[in-house]
Amino acid sequence: MNKLKFAVVVFAAALAAPAMAAGDAAAGEKKAAVCAACHGQDGNSAGGDFPSLAGQGEKYLTKQLMxxxxxxxxxxxxxxxxxxxxxxxxxxxxxxxxxxxxxxxSAKAELVEQGERLFRGGNAETGVAACAGCHGPAGQGVEAAGFPALAGQHASYTEAQLRAFRASGRKDIGAPVYRHNDTDGEGLGMMQAVSAKMSDAEIRAVASYISGLSQ
Structure with a gap:
């Protein structure tokens, strides 16, 4: 995604986003007790079957729940x-x-070079966009646009989601299902389009690299 299109997407996403209630973290801590079994008491899940939520953007999390x-x-x-x-x-x-x-x-040492190259620069030959373009140079996400933070996420979880997006759907817990909220503001599946061009090796490498990033 080039810089101009990224700016347009961020602006469009910010304008299109519905007004959301202001959150209260103290109240949320009490309500999160039931979530802890899968996502950990502090939002750090024990393994890649369930994503870590700690440090994720409020706008993104609220939208996913909605x-x-x-x-x-x-x-x-x-x-x-x-x-x-x-x-x-x-x-x-x-x-x-x-x-x-x-x-x-932590990223696997043998995958760092390839993972970093894909994350920061994509793959011009195959048209894979750089992850950093939408998710930030440190994987911190873009809160205004609702683009999620990636840094530190379990590699196995990120890899599973990229593979599912590549299949033009999303296999979450249970049966294969489709995710209909992957859009760039034009009705196109952003992540489906990007991951469709990625090889298994590229998915493994970038997922590993993302795991080793810190916001």
Missing amino acids: DYKSGARQNPIMQGQAAGLSEQDMADLAAFYASKTIKGG
């Missing part, structure tokens, strides 16, 4: 959890997790 509730993003576990949440509950949970620090992991 999408789980509406069915725009599907997952049997999360749809059940989000069904009874109010907009205030979602905002409070998002504020709580955003206030925490992700512990992160």
Whole structure:
């Protein structure tokens, strides 16, 4: 994604985003007790079966909960959890997790060079866009646009999501399902388009590199 298109996407996403309630991190901590079994008490999950939420942007987290509730993003576990949440509950949970620090992991030494090259520069030959263009140079995300933070996420989780996006869908916990909230403001699947051009080796490398980043 070139710089001009990225700026347009960020601006469009910011304008299109619905108004969201202000979150209360203290209230969110109490409400997050049920979430701890999968995502950890401080938002750092024990393994890649469930994503770490610590340090994630409030806007992104709130939107994902809203999408789980509406069915725009599907997952049997999360749809059940989000069904009874109010907009205030979602905002409070998002504020709580955003206030925490992700512990992160480490990249495999043999994958660092390739992973960094893809993350920062993409692959011009195959048209793979640089991850940093939308997710920030340190993988910190872009809160204004609702683009998620990636730094420190479990490599196995990131790899699984990239593979699912590549298949033009998203395989979450349970059965294969489709995710309908992957858009660039023009109705196109941003991550589906990017990952469709990535090889297995590239996905492994960039997922490993992202795990070793710190915000």
